[in-house]
Amino acid sequence: MALNRKIAYIDLTTGKIETRPIPLEVRKKFLGGRGLDAYLLYNHTKKGCDPLGPDNTLLVSGGILTATCASATARTHVMAKSPLTGLLGSANMGGFFAPELAWAGFHHLVIKGKAEKPVYLFIHDGEIEIRDAAALMGKTTTETQWAIRKELGDEDIKSMVIGPAGENLVRFANVMTGIKNSGGRTGMGAVMGSKNLKAVSVRGTMDIKIAHPVDALEFNKKFIDQITSAKVNQTQGTLGTPFIWGATNSWGGIRTRNFQYNQCEYADDIEPERIDEICEETMGPYHMTGCFGCQVHCRAQYKIPSGPYAGKYDEGPEYTSQGAFGGEPDCKSAVTVLTGNHLVDQFGMDNLETGSIISWAMELYELGILTSKETDGLDLKFGNDEALLEMVERICYRKGWLGDTLADGGIPASEKIGKKSFDYLIQVKGMSNLHSDERGTPALALNIATSSRGSDHLRSRPAIDLYHLPEEVLRKIYGNPVPYDGPLSSEHTSYEGKAWEVFWQENCYMGVDCLGICKYHTTFLGATLPNFEDWSKVIYYNTGLEMTPREIWDVAERCNNLERLFNLREGLTRDDLKKGDTLNHRYFDEPCRRGAPDVIGAHIDREKFTRMVDEFYEHHGWDENGVPTAGTLERMGLEKEPSHLI
Amino acid sequence: MEKILMINYEKCTGCRLCELVCSVMHDGISNPARSRIKVMKWEQEGLYIPMTCQQCEDAPCMNVCPVKAISRDGDLGFVMVDYDVCIGCRTCVAVCPFGAMNYNRTDKKVFKCDLCGGDPQCVRFCEVKAIEYVKADDISIYKKKGAAERLHAAQKTASALQTAAA
Numbered sequence: 001m002a003l004n005r006k007i008a009y010i011d012l013t014t015g016k017i018e019t020r021p022i023p024l025e026v027r028k029k030f031l032g033g034r035g036l037d038a039y040l041l042y043n044h045t046k047k048g049c050d051p052l053g054p055d056n057t058l059l060v061s062g063g064i065l066t067a068t069c070a071s072a073t074a075r076t077h078v079m080a081k082s083p084l085t086g087l088l089g090s091a092n093m094g095g096f097f098a099p100e101l102a103w104a105g106f107h108h109l110v111i112k113g114k115a116e117k118p119v120y121l122f123i124h125d126g127e128i129e130i131r132d133a134a135a136l137m138g139k140t141t142t143e144t145q146w147a148i149r150k151e152l153g154d155e156d157i158k159s160m161v162i163g164p165a166g167e168n169l170v171r172f173a174n175v176m177t178g179i180k181n182s183g184g185r186t187g188m189g190a191v192m193g194s195k196n197l198k199a200v201s202v203r204g205t206m207d208i209k210i211a212h213p214v215d216a217l218e219f220n221k222k223f224i225d226q227i228t229s230a231k232v233n234q235t236q237g238t239l240g241t242p243f244i245w246g247a248t249n250s251w252g253g254i255r256t257r258n259f260q261y262n263q264c265e266y267a268d269d270i271e272p273e274r275i276d277e278i279c280e281e282t283m284g285p286y287h288m289t290g291c292f293g294c295q296v297h298c299r300a301q302y303k304i305p306s307g308p309y310a311g312k313y314d315e316g317p318e319y320t321s322q323g324a325f326g327g328e329p330d331c332k333s334a335v336t337v338l339t340g341n342h343l344v345d346q347f348g349m350d351n352l353e354t355g356s357i358i359s360w361a362m363e364l365y366e367l368g369i370l371t372s373k374e375t376d377g378l379d380l381k382f383g384n385d386e387a388l389l390e391m392v393e394r395i396c397y398r399k400g401w402l403g404d405t406l407a408d409g410g411i412p413a414s415e416k417i418g419k420k421s422f423d424y425l426i427q428v429k430g431m432s433n434l435h436s437d438e439r440g441t442p443a444l445a446l447n448i449a450t451s452s453r454g455s456d457h458l459r460s461r462p463a464i465d466l467y468h469l470p471e472e473v474l475r476k477i478y479g480n481p482v483p484y485d486g487p488l489s490s491e492h493t494s495y496e497g498k499a500w501e502v503f504w505q506e507n508c509y510m511g512v513d514c515l516g517i518c519k520y521h522t523t524f525l526g527a528t529l530p531n532f533e534d535w536s537k538v539i540y541y542n543t544g545l546e547m548t549p550r551e552i553w554d555v556a557e558r559c560n561n562l563e564r565l566f567n568l569r570e571g572l573t574r575d576d577l578k579k580g581d582t583l584n585h586r587y588f589d590e591p592c593r594r595g596a597p598d599v600i601g602a603h604i605d606r607e608k609f610t611r612m613v614d615e616f617y618e619h620h621g622w623d624e625n626g627v628p629t630a631g632t633l634e635r636m637g638l639e640k641e642p643s644h645l646i
Numbered sequence: 647m648e649k650i651l652m653i654n655y656e657k658c659t660g661c662r663l664c665e666l667v668c669s670v671m672h673d674g675i676s677n678p679a680r681s682r683i684k685v686m687k688w689e690q691e692g693l694y695i696p697m698t699c700q701q702c703e704d705a706p707c708m709n710v711c712p713v714k715a716i717s718r719d720g721d722l723g724f725v726m727v728d729y730d731v732c733i734g735c736r737t738c739v740a741v742c743p744f745g746a747m748n749y750n751r752t753d754k755k756v757f758k759c760d761l762c763g764g765d766p767q768c769v770r771f772c773e774v775k776a777i778e779y780v781k782a783d784d785i786s787i788y789k790k791k792g793a794a795e796r797l798h799a800a801q802k803t804a805s806a807l808q809t810a811a812a
Contacts (some may be wrong), residue, residue: 069670096662103677141689155687179689205679207752213674217667221771228773283692286774290661295773299658301692313692 001209002068002216002543003027004109006574007646008128010121012195013054015114015463016126017396022107026646027545029637031552033063034090034513035559037079040110041088041640042562047569051083051187051570052139052169052194054114057167060160060200061108062098067292068542069216071223072518074098076160076177082186082453084171085430085565086407088581089191090453091174091183093160094291098516100158103204111195120159120199122152122518125206133198138164140346141176150203159201163348165396166193171409172353173338178317180299181291184350186431187409189448211544219541223521223530224295236298237288242272243318244525245326248436252595255437258363258383259426259586262437263594264327269334275317278305278334289315296520307335309342317341323435324355329362330382339389347396357406357413358391360425369419376400384565411578423576426584428455429572433584439592443463444500446612450502450581452563457528458519460506464527468491478504478524481532481549493598495608499615510556511535558636561620561628565641574613581613581626648723650782651759651766653696660685660694664768671718671767672757682752682759683777696777698768699759701725707738707747707758723782724761732756744780783786 022036030036033421037059049055066073071115076098076136082089101107105126117552118133135151136144137324149157164175165169167190173180173189173240183189210216227233235243248254249264254395256264268274282303284593304312309328317337325331325340344351358380364370365380372379376577378394380387380402394403395521405413411430426433431454439446443465444457451459464477472490479500487497504522512522515535532549539545539552547555564572574580583604617624621632633639665681669790673680683698708716715731715740717761718724727738732755735793739756747758759766761779780788 017719067666067676069666069676103679146690179692205677205751207673207680208676210670210674210676213670217670217767218775224771284656286658287692288659289694290659291690292661293663293666294661295663295771297661297774313690485671507767 001211002064002066002102005062005102005208006105007108007110008123009112010105010112010128010130011113012111012115012130012197015130017130019106019128019495020646022646026549027064028152029555030559031064031514033061033066033075033516034077034079034092034556035510036108036514036565037061037077038376038559038562040108040646041081042449042566043644044110044112045081049081051081051086051089053189054112054195056081056191058111058188058191058197059109060101060111063514064107064256064539064545065542066100066107066516067099068212069210070515070517070538071220071227072294072296072521073516074294075252075513075516075518076101076183077513077516078160078175078183078188079646080191081570082397083169083190083194084187085454087429087570087572088453088563089186089188091185091188091228092458092513093175093181094178094294094518095158095177095181095470096292097158097177097181097202100202102208103206104202105204105206109200111197114194115196118196118198119274120201122149122201123254124203136198137167140164142179142346143349143459145177148199154203155202157203159199161348162192162200163346164188165347165349167198168189168396168398168407169193170395170398170407172350172357173348174350176348179313180345182345182350183458184352185352189348197239208328210542212541216538216541219538223538226528226530227293227521229411230528232410232526233296233520236296236339236520238274239272240288240298240300240316240423242317242322244319245270245322246272249327252592252599253437253440254323255426255435256327256423257330257435258328259357259584259590260363261594262439262592262599264330264332265594267326267332269332270322270326270337274334275322275337276300278302278338281305281592291518294518296518297326298498298520302338304333304342309339312342314338314342314345315495316345320352320434321355324351325388328355328359328386330433330437331385331388332383333385336385336388337533340392343389343392347392349396352434353409353432354395356426356435357410358388358395360558361391361402361406363475364417367424369417369421370402374417375402375491378402419562423585426586428583429579431455437592439604440595440599441448441492441589442495442604442609442612443492443501445583445587445604445609446498446502446616447505449583450613450616452560452567459509460502460507462498462501463525463526464523465498465501467527468492469527473527477505477527481553493602495612497606499612500619503616503619505557506560507553508532510559511552514555514559515539518634554636558638561632561638562635562641564622565638566630568627572626582631648782649779650701650723650785651698651761651769652780652785652788653698654776654778655695657774658685658694658696659774660687663771664696664777667767667771671762680757682748682757691805697744697746697766699725700744701759706741706743708739710741712737722761722764724759727756727758727762729755
């Protein structure tokens with residue numbers, strides 16, 4: 001049974017390991033995955049703890065559906081207090097790790113303390129060992145994974161690991177599994193590094209009994225047909241996420257030269273079709289790969305065609321790498337994008353944060369705020385591909401003054417650099433914005449401003465807002481499973497009803513993350529994809545747990561409130577430029593300079609934005625400062641947090 | 647009509663959904679250790695090859711079984727194990743040249759592909775068609791066609807290069 005997967009508490013300081021069942025009442029309140037992790041984080045960390053100290057708690061989990069006969073239950077969730085933002089740290093990755101963890105008997109790991117010397121965990125069929133990792137130190141993410149398989153003599157072991165960036169406590173180091181799957185954001189790799197934890201390896205052969213196998217199998221088939229029939233997923237399965245880059249760039253939604261432009265011109269070499277050509281040339285006609293049980297297969301395979309890393313195999317590059325190593329630094333070579341992608345994969349660093357922070361430094365260099373003295377002679381100008389790739393390595397190994405400075409993340413770096421450098425840092429809550437430009441889309445701007453883990457598109461982005469769906473279709477989507485009859489607008493430039501869309505998507509994505517499935521399988525890029533109603537069935541068929549769509553919505557809302565409570569406890573205040581629900585001034589003050597007619601000249605209206613945030617808080621039952629009211633907490637059953645149920 | 651599983655591993659994305667649905671279909675349990683099909687992987691090269699029973703004509707497992715527990719199904723032509731007769735000696739596991747005869751430690755039984763009684767779930771769920779259920783004597787036709795396409799493509803490239811050179 002999925003419901004009998006356990007939770008393990010691992011204290012790396014003392015070496016004490018304890019495993020316990022997860023009570024059904026806890027499942028009903030938080031389901032699993034990110035939702036239950038949010039509960040555990042709020043309950044198992046003390047206010048103000050040092051994110052890189054032994055008191056921070058690292059949570060690793062699969063969702064309630066992980067490894068069941070539901071579609072694409074590949075996602076692993078990782079949570080801790082973030083060393084990048086000082087607020088909620090949370091990252092989610094695909095691959096094959098979480099299902100293997102579930103077959104090894106576990107859904108949740110609570111990792112505390114700090115090992116005296118480098119270690120890794122080996123979890124297999126209900127057993128947990130802490131093993132010496134001395135021989136793994138300094139190895140890249142893939143070297144580490146293959147070395148563990150060799151040491152333990154089992155090719156089927158799946159590991160989530162850190163690379164040199166995590167060991168060097170780069171504050172946006174990620175955790176990785178496989179070639180490309182990254183728990184990229186908020187520096188979870190640095191948390192592992194701070195605990196002297198190089199890897200968590202799993203191998204499982206334990207049965208997960210499916211509650212209603214025939215129904216589960218049939219429903220999975222229906223689910224898959226629905227998912228693969230969506231045009232957007234067919235395109236994902238052919239071109240991968242780069243297709244989004246192509247469409248967004250031609251429209252004018254790609255930030256370029258840090259934040260100077262909203263479109264990367266003359267970028268034919270990094271268009272999705274060109275990337276696809278390289279994948280085909282180097283890997284053959286069938287070069288798409290996928291995560292566990294997924295029929296979208298959105299990840300391309302490639303070998304770097306030329307340059308110093310020619311012939312190296314990697315996967316991707318996805319949308320984010322195109323922005324990070326293409327548009328933002330204004331580099332227009334596919335080889336640079338493919339190489340940058342490969343370097344961060346090997347080093348174990350968030351591609352988004354890396355590209356974004358280097359592009360910021362490039363703008364500072366252009367402005368003279370940084371000079372060749374700070375860059376140790378590196379000509380860090382926009383469009384300098386070699387300098388970009390050199391800087392990636394300097395950050396990973398903290399080489400030179402600037403490498404070491406940027407490795408601490410944007411806000412600490414801006415404080416060290418001074419001279420108005422902060423004004424140019426495109427971030428929310430200390431985490432860099434994705435390279436998409438939200439000035440022409442108020443709903444998307446609200447999404448990144450209020451996202452619980454800092455600027456992020458995967459917490460609440462109403463991407464379908466761009467499709468101009470008829471209002472009745474929007475009402476059908478956004479009016480379930482809780483009724484909504486307030487304003488809604490099909491117009492993406494409007495501020496009307498967008499707060500509700502963002503609120504709805506926030507709950508939808510939390511739901512997905514509690515189940516452990518991928519966002520491409522829900523209302524994210526495709527308007528016709530499954531959500532709450534289908535989840536109710538899929539949970540029942542696979543686990544036997546009866547949850548109505550409304551109850552799943554309530555779980556999601558409850559867990560989002562827990563994340564909010566955590567952020568508030570760690571110092572979030574509404575208008576704080578470094579820790580609040582707001583945007584860099586350039587969103588309000590600098591109109592878009594390129595793009596389609598609906599984008600050119602666009603910027604976010606400060607007053608309307610403020611009203612949108614007000615509405616967003618109202619939908620949540622939060623006061624004007626964004627704090628959940630006593631009534632809201634009671635409605636959610638959170639009035640006694642921390643309640644230490646588990 | 648005898649049909650068999652045709653695997654075109656180049657198309658495999660490595661998602662292992664076939665392993666999942668195989669174990670759910672047969673045992674009502676999710677566990678790749680119970681799957682009749684297994685995707686062998688060389689992740690560092692991006693190479694994935696699904697492996698399952700070939701339903702051999704002159705099946706070594708059938709030949710070697712000391713108690714004659716292994717026979718061929720008359721309708722669908724797959725090789726099957728009679729558990730009332732099987733003594734669990736695992737000689738069939740040892741002798742199979744493809745590793746297609748498996749052993750499950752929990753149930754203490756050997757197990758192999760039975761084509762799901764004519765509706766193989768691995769095929770049904772493989773959207774990229776890396777595995778298909780086709781008439782046994784048609785496989786070479788598909789192979790011929792694939793090879794012919796490659797020949798044609800090569801010829802076109804060659805003539806394009808020739809034109810460019812001229």
